[in-house]
Amino acid sequence: MNLTRFLTRFWADRPLALKGLVVVALPLAILLVSLSLLFQASHAEEEAEDDVRRAFAVQRDTYQVHALLAEAAAGVRGYVLTRQARFLEPYRKAEADLPPTFDRLDGIIRDAEIRQRFERIRSLAVRKREGLHTIVELADGRLGNERNTAEIEAALVSNKIVLDAMRQEIDRIQVRENALLDQRLRRVEQVRNRFLLLTAISAIVGLLGSLAAVYLFSTGIVRRIGNLEDNAERLAQGEALNDLPQDADEIGRLAQRLTRASALLRGREQALRESEERFRLVIEEVRDYGIFALDPDGVVTSWNLGAERIKGWTAPEILGQHFSHFYPDETRDFLPAQMLQRARDRGTVEDEGWRLRKDGSRFWANVVITSLHDDNGQVRGFAKVTRDMTERRRSEEALRMAREDAIAANLAKSEFLSRTSHELRTPMSAILGFGQLLELDEETLSPPHRAAVQQIMKAGRHLLSLINDLLDISSIEAGATDMSIEAVDLDDVVQEVHALAAPIVATGGLTFQLEAAEPGLIAQADRRRLIQVLLNLIANAAKYNRTGTCVRLAYGRRGDDIRLEVEDDGEGIDPSAASRLFTPFDRLGQQSKTRVEGTGLGLALSKRLVESMSGQIGYEAPAQGARFWFTLPAAPSTPDKPED
Amino acid sequence: MPGHLIAPGDLLSRRILVIDDEEANVLLLIALLKREGYNDVHGITDPARAMQAYIDLAPDLVLLDLMMPEVDGFQLLEAFGRHERADEYRPVLVLTADTTLQARRRALSLGAKDFVAKPFDVIEVALRISNLLETRLLYERLRAQQA
Numbered sequence: 001m002n003l004t005r006f007l008t009r010f011w012a013d014r015p016l017a018l019k020g021l022v023v024v025a026l027p028l029a030i031l032l033v034s035l036s037l038l039f040q041a042s043h044a045e046e047e048a049e050d051d052v053r054r055a056f057a058v059q060r061d062t063y064q065v066h067a068l069l070a071e072a073a074a075g076v077r078g079y080v081l082t083r084q085a086r087f088l089e090p091y092r093k094a095e096a097d098l099p100p101t102f103d104r105l106d107g108i109i110r111d112a113e114i115r116q117r118f119e120r121i122r123s124l125a126v127r128k129r130e131g132l133h134t135i136v137e138l139a140d141g142r143l144g145n146e147r148n149t150a151e152i153e154a155a156l157v158s159n160k161i162v163l164d165a166m167r168q169e170i171d172r173i174q175v176r177e178n179a180l181l182d183q184r185l186r187r188v189e190q191v192r193n194r195f196l197l198l199t200a201i202s203a204i205v206g207l208l209g210s211l212a213a214v215y216l217f218s219t220g221i222v223r224r225i226g227n228l229e230d231n232a233e234r235l236a237q238g239e240a241l242n243d244l245p246q247d248a249d250e251i252g253r254l255a256q257r258l259t260r261a262s263a264l265l266r267g268r269e270q271a272l273r274e275s276e277e278r279f280r281l282v283i284e285e286v287r288d289y290g291i292f293a294l295d296p297d298g299v300v301t302s303w304n305l306g307a308e309r310i311k312g313w314t315a316p317e318i319l320g321q322h323f324s325h326f327y328p329d330e331t332r333d334f335l336p337a338q339m340l341q342r343a344r345d346r347g348t349v350e351d352e353g354w355r356l357r358k359d360g361s362r363f364w365a366n367v368v369i370t371s372l373h374d375d376n377g378q379v380r381g382f383a384k385v386t387r388d389m390t391e392r393r394r395s396e397e398a399l400r401m402a403r404e405d406a407i408a409a410n411l412a413k414s415e416f417l418s419r420t421s422h423e424l425r426t427p428m429s430a431i432l433g434f435g436q437l438l439e440l441d442e443e444t445l446s447p448p449h450r451a452a453v454q455q456i457m458k459a460g461r462h463l464l465s466l467i468n469d470l471l472d473i474s475s476i477e478a479g480a481t482d483m484s485i486e487a488v489d490l491d492d493v494v495q496e497v498h499a500l501a502a503p504i505v506a507t508g509g510l511t512f513q514l515e516a517a518e519p520g521l522i523a524q525a526d527r528r529r530l531i532q533v534l535l536n537l538i539a540n541a542a543k544y545n546r547t548g549t550c551v552r553l554a555y556g557r558r559g560d561d562i563r564l565e566v567e568d569d570g571e572g573i574d575p576s577a578a579s580r581l582f583t584p585f586d587r588l589g590q591q592s593k594t595r596v597e598g599t600g601l602g603l604a605l606s607k608r609l610v611e612s613m614s615g616q617i618g619y620e621a622p623a624q625g626a627r628f629w630f631t632l633p634a635a636p637s638t639p640d641k642p643e644d
Numbered sequence: 645m646p647g648h649l650i651a652p653g654d655l656l657s658r659r660i661l662v663i664d665d666e667e668a669n670v671l672l673l674i675a676l677l678k679r680e681g682y683n684d685v686h687g688i689t690d691p692a693r694a695m696q697a698y699i700d701l702a703p704d705l706v707l708l709d710l711m712m713p714e715v716d717g718f719q720l721l722e723a724f725g726r727h728e729r730a731d732e733y734r735p736v737l738v739l740t741a742d743t744t745l746q747a748r749r750r751a752l753s754l755g756a757k758d759f760v761a762k763p764f765d766v767i768e769v770a771l772r773i774s775n776l777l778e779t780r781l782l783y784e785r786l787r788a789q790q791a
Binding site: 418421422423424425426427428429430431432433434436437440441464 | 741761766
């Protein structure tokens with residue numbers, strides 16, 4: 001069994017060229033064998049016929065020998081009786097013919113027994129011829145006369161015996177030859193029969209061989225090619241391939257490659273299917289975008305969840321419908337066709353505009369249409385992605401309006417502040433102006449009038465400072481204040497502040513101390529506003545310090561900032577009220593307690609000013625008195641000081 | 645020293661035009677100027693008539709408010725500039741409640757010679773007025789000598 005399997009395997013693994021050779025060579029070999037057999041058969045028949053011919057020749061020649069000798073003997077006898085020479089003719093003929101006849105016989109005799117007898121016949125023939133010769137000589141008288149007759153008689157008799165012996169030998173040869181002939185004829189018959197048989201066998205074997213070769217070919221090649229074709233068809237249909245034996249010949253290799261190709265193809269197909277499936281799932285599940293496909297005429301061919309959510313139609317309702325359903329009346333007649341044409345021309349087209357939902361309501365849509373092409377570049381449809389921008393448009397609109405409102409409000413506020421400032425100052429100008437004129441001429445006034453003018457001027461100035469502070473705070477909060485932030489030399493500023501504030505401090509009977517931790521400090525600030533803040537704080541310190549002796553202004557570097565402090569050694573501030581220090585109009589009860597004038601806006605304004613210069617402001621309670629501090633960013637480098 | 649060159653009477657006889665839509669302010673300035681001794685002072689409260697008054701009166705000094713209805717002070721400054729000869733020095737003192745930097749810059753760039761914020765100190769205003777008139781007077785004399 002193993003051998004069979006091995007042979008089958010071995011055969012299957014041979015190259016096709018060898019198999020073809022074998023298929024052609026096999027019947028040819030069979031034909032060759034039968035031809036050689038035929039040749040052998042005919043050769044044997046020829047030999048057999050030769051033998052038969054030789055047998056006849058031996059028979060004829062032996063008879064001829066006998067006949068020649070018998071006639072010679074009869075002639076000699078005649079001659080002895082008549083002495084007529086013509087009776088010697090047979091004897092002479094025999095003398096002439098016998099040697100060649102014997103030579104011929106000698107050449108053709110093969111059989112050992114016949115040769116034995118032939119040799120005897122030849123010796124007998126010699127004796128016979130000698131006898132006849134003697135008789136002839138005797139008859140010619142060359143050997144005496146009377147006595148001759150008796151001798152002749154004796155010679156004749158002995159001749160007769162020799163002839164008889166020869167005759168017996170010849171008969172035996174004949175018998176033997178006959179036997180041999182029979183034998184040979186039988187052999188010829190046999191050979192002929194065998195020849196016929198061989199021919200028949202050759203024909204059958206040749207036929208069968210051819211059939212076997214064809215069968216072999218068919219099973220080995222045609223059937224396998226058939227299988228291959230079958231597999232190729234399966235490959236084309238995308239079905240699984242049949243398992244084929246893994247033969248090493250060309251067909252086997254072809255089958256293996258087909259199998260490999262199939263595996264590769266199936267792998268790719270699988271990957272593609274999975275990717276398509278994933279993609280399809282993703283597309284279908286996308287909720288924020290309406291994604292759907294159109295055929296070249298604009299008929300909807302696919303529909304996702306997002307499209308359903310945005311437009312309201314379910315897939316079964318809209319599939320097969322023209323996409324112009326999505327457009328409102330005013331654009332339906334031209335826009336859908338225009339969009340498709342533009343998508344055809346440019347590949348993709350984007351649009352924003354109103355579209356319709358199923359219920360007829362409108363939404364603001366962002367639409368992108370992309371044309372899809374087949375392998376020949378023909379448009380085979382369109383992909384359409386729709387986004388519902390209504391909310392965004394609404395919020396953008398709201399944002400835009402809010403921004404416009406804010407800008408308008410800001411402008412209005414600035415305008416309002418500017419007008420208010422003007423409207424409040426203008427009458428103040430008249431009040432204070434006339435009041436001042438009256439003060440200038442106070443000697444012309446009666447004492448009560450003089451006191452009245454003083455009250456008017458005091459109230460008017462207070463009102464003016466209130467208006468100024470209020471407008472300052474408002475304009476800072478409205479962002480309408482122009483801050484010109486620049487590098488400010490603090491030593492310089494402090495000198496100016498000192499000059500300005502010294503009278504106020506002196507009015508309270510206090511000393512004014514300056515403490516610079518280091519000279520040449522430069523801050524990033526608006527010079528005018530910085531002075532305003534310092535004056536505010538110093539004025540406060542001077543105003544509320546009723547028990548102490550001094551107001552101190554100190555400044556120094558703190559990291560990236562510059563810190564300025566205004567401190568007094570008065571009563572200090574009630575810690576419970578400290579948190580309300582920077583609240584507008586909250587004067588912590590000072591107006592009733594100390595009768596110190598104030599708007600209640602100084603600290604609030606200072607806080608806003610410091611903060612709009614990127615600084616911080618605060619209050620801390622030292623051991624004695626009150627301390628206000630604020631910071632300003634230090635300038636990166638020292639500017640050149642003016643030389644004066 | 646101007647004191648040596650100009651007699652007080654020379655200044656006090658100069659013609660001054662006050663333009664302000666608020667009557668109280670016009671009255672205040674006139675009262676101030678009268679108190680100082682000026683005797684040729686004119687007041688206008690209707691800005692629409694201001695240009696005509698400026699041409700008719702040809703004042704030596706104008707006290708001008710900026711924020712006025714219909715025709716504001718900036719427009720008047722431009723109109724004065726167009727009307728005036730290039731070598732004429734006819735000073736304008738702007739008095740306004742609009743204290744913004746922009747207003748100050750714009751007024752000065754349009755030819756105003758001085759700027760005072762309302763409410764103002766009357767003494768300061770009186771000093772500025774006499775300074776401007778002095779300059780005007782000296783300028784006129786210089787031109788007369790050259791001519």
